[in-house]
Amino acid sequence: MKQVKIIEKALEKFKNINSPKQLLVGFDGFVDEIIHVVDKRQNHDNYERIKYIETFSERIAQCAGLSANIELVPIQTKVGGNGPIMANAVMAQGHEVVYIGALGQTQIDPVFKEVSERFNTVISLTDPGHTDALEFYDGKIMLGKMNNLVEVSWDKLTENISKQEIEKILSNTELVAFTNWTMLSNLNSIMIEFDNIIKTLKNKPKVFIDLADPKKRTDEDVLEVLKIISNFESNTVLSMNQNESTIISQVLDIKDDDIESRANKLRQKLDISAIVIHPVKGATISHNKENRWIDGPYTPEPKLTTGAGDNFNAGFCNGWINGLEPSEAIAVGVCTSGFYVRNGYSPSKSELSKFMAEWIDKNCGEI
Numbered sequence: 001m002k003q004v005k006i007i008e009k010a011l012e013k014f015k016n017i018n019s020p021k022q023l024l025v026g027f028d029g030f031v032d033e034i035i036h037v038v039d040k041r042q043n044h045d046n047y048e049r050i051k052y053i054e055t056f057s058e059r060i061a062q063c064a065g066l067s068a069n070i071e072l073v074p075i076q077t078k079v080g081g082n083g084p085i086m087a088n089a090v091m092a093q094g095h096e097v098v099y100i101g102a103l104g105q106t107q108i109d110p111v112f113k114e115v116s117e118r119f120n121t122v123i124s125l126t127d128p129g130h131t132d133a134l135e136f137y138d139g140k141i142m143l144g145k146m147n148n149l150v151e152v153s154w155d156k157l158t159e160n161i162s163k164q165e166i167e168k169i170l171s172n173t174e175l176v177a178f179t180n181w182t183m184l185s186n187l188n189s190i191m192i193e194f195d196n197i198i199k200t201l202k203n204k205p206k207v208f209i210d211l212a213d214p215k216k217r218t219d220e221d222v223l224e225v226l227k228i229i230s231n232f233e234s235n236t237v238l239s240m241n242q243n244e245s246t247i248i249s250q251v252l253d254i255k256d257d258d259i260e261s262r263a264n265k266l267r268q269k270l271d272i273s274a275i276v277i278h279p280v281k282g283a284t285i286s287h288n289k290e291n292r293w294i295d296g297p298y299t300p301e302p303k304l305t306t307g308a309g310d311n312f313n314a315g316f317c318n319g320w321i322n323g324l325e326p327s328e329a330i331a332v333g334v335c336t337s338g339f340y341v342r343n344g345y346s347p348s349k350s351e352l353s354k355f356m357a358e359w360i361d362k363n364c365g366e367i
Contacts, residue, residue, distance in 0.1 A: 003294055004363055007335075010319065010328035011356045017322045017349070021174040022096045022120065024205070025087040027152050027187055028180040029102035029128035030144065031111045032080025032306060037134055038071035047073065051137045072134070079115055080131050082179035082212055085307040088115050089314030089336065089346035098169055100157065102126045102149055121169070123160050126151035129183070133306040139280075140305050146183050153186035154193045167197050174321045175206040177313070181225055182212040191228050199233055207236040208317055210309070214247055222251045226270060236272040237320065239313055242279040260284045264291050274326060278312050278337070283330040292327035296334030297359050302341035311346055312337035335359060 037056055041047040050056045059070070079088060087097045103112045103124040116122050129146030157166070170176070176194060181187050198204050209229055214222050226248070229238060240248060242259065249255070249262055252269050256262040259277050263286035267275040274287040282296040302308070315336025319329030332352075339347040339355045347355060 003331075004360055006292075006294065006325075006327050007331045007356060007360055010324060010331040011353060011360065013322070013324050013328065014319065014332055014349075014356070015353050017094070017318070020095050021321055022098065022172055023087075023090055023175045023177060023317065023321070024098045024100065024169060024173045025090065025177045025179070026083050026100035027102070027125075027178065027190060028081040028083045028146075028149060028183055029109075029112065029124070030080035030084075030131045030146070031109065031128050032078050032131045032133050033074055034076040034078065034133050034135055034304070034306060036073045036075055037136075038073060041071065047071075049073075053136045053139050053141065056134070056136065056141075072132070075135070077111065079111055080133070080306070081128065082210060082310050082313075083177070084112065084115060085310035085346075086177060086179060086210075086314045086317075087119070089311045089340070090317065091115075091118055092346040093314065093318050093336075093349050093352065095318065096120045098173065099123070100125070102128045102152055104128065105148075123157070125153075125156045125160065135305060137301055142306070144183065149183055150185055152184045152190070154189035157190060163197075166194075167201075170194065170197055170205060171201050171203065173205040175208055175317055177208045177210070177317065179210045179310070179313075180212045181209070182214045182217055188225060188228060191225070195228070195232050204234045206321060207232050207234045208239065208313070208320070209237070210239045210313055211244065211248075213244055215243075219251050222248065226252070229272060230270045232272070237274045237276060237316075238266075238270065238272060239276040239278065239316065241309055242277060245277045260286070260291055260293050276316060276330060276333075278309065278330070278333065283312065283316075283334050285326045285330045287326040290326055292330070294327060294331050294334055297338030297355075299338070299342055304344040305341055308337045308341050311340040314346070315352070332356075 036049040039048045039050045098121040099119045100123045105127045108116050126148045132143040134141040254265045263275040263277050267286040281298045284293040312333040316333030319332040335356045
């Protein structure tokens with residue numbers, strides 16, 4: 001089947017999604033400062049930015065043994081963290097969110113005030129971290145400060161809410177999204193206890209996991225969390241970008257450069273419902289029903305890339321919880337991300353439907 005036919009079917013089903021569902025999303029929280037790196041400054045108001053990561057790396061390398069002054073221009077301060085960005089995108093598409101994470105210790109940080117007021121329930125365990133997000137056309141470099149996120153743990157969670165209340169929330173939840181495991185050194189404790197609760201529920205929520213870049217974690221740490229993921233009894237999806245899939249494959253001793261084949265081998269190794277890998281130009285899913293790649297609406301000059309993966313995850317989960325076929329769900333995911341990087345914000349249902357329709361018209365007969 002041509003990809004355009006899959007996208008057409010995804011759009012038809014997506015437009016008929018009218019019943020909002022509750023998702024539990026967590027567990028981080030960052031204040032993101034979006035930053036351009038200056039290449040040449042013409043005057044007070046005008047400058048040329050460094051457009052590509054390789055150019056920036058060359059600039060840094062030239063400073064070895066010397067010193068340098070690199071100008072950073074703050075563009076925007078915004079809601080950050082994989083969890084909050086994904087949760088915001090989920091709500092934009094019409095669903096309800098229970099959020100657990102790091103939005104403020106004694107009170108909600110002002111950056112999160114607007115989005116937190118739209119959550120059904122907010123359980124904040126500690127203050128957010130801070131990220132300097134250096135934006136380039138071909139990606140981003142995230143410089144994070146998050147010492148306090150060690151407080152995101154099962155023990156801290158049960159200081160704020162009882163186990164019985166957690167059971168009640170999970171019993172009314174369609175999907176639980178664990179995001180940014182890499183930055184949350186005690187997230188394993190929450191994952192294990194949630195799994196223990198979910199096993200007792202008649203209606204088990206689906207489980208969605210995005211570890212985020214695990215390069216800084218040891219192989220032992222990665223193997224431990226992958227074992228936890230494999231033990232989930234629920235319909236479980238592990239999502240990752242291309243770099244993350246390379247790291248996880250290396251830890252599992254899977255040697256395969258082909259993205260589709262790699263996803264299939266990862267799913268078989270972990271024995272879970274699905275593996276999703278989403279490089280910049282598209283996404284692939286391995287599921288027992290199908291293994292499929294979908295080209296995304298790639299743009300070489302994005303307005304904003306920080307949060308693109310989280311918007312992909314939100315779009316995918318929207319399709320996943322509403323019964324779309326695996327390939328249709330990733331089609332909604334790549335379109336959600338494609339809209340976001342062009343416009344700098346998460347699309348509503350109507351905006352995303354229009355974007356998908358325009359993309360189908362543009363590519364009819366080509367993909």
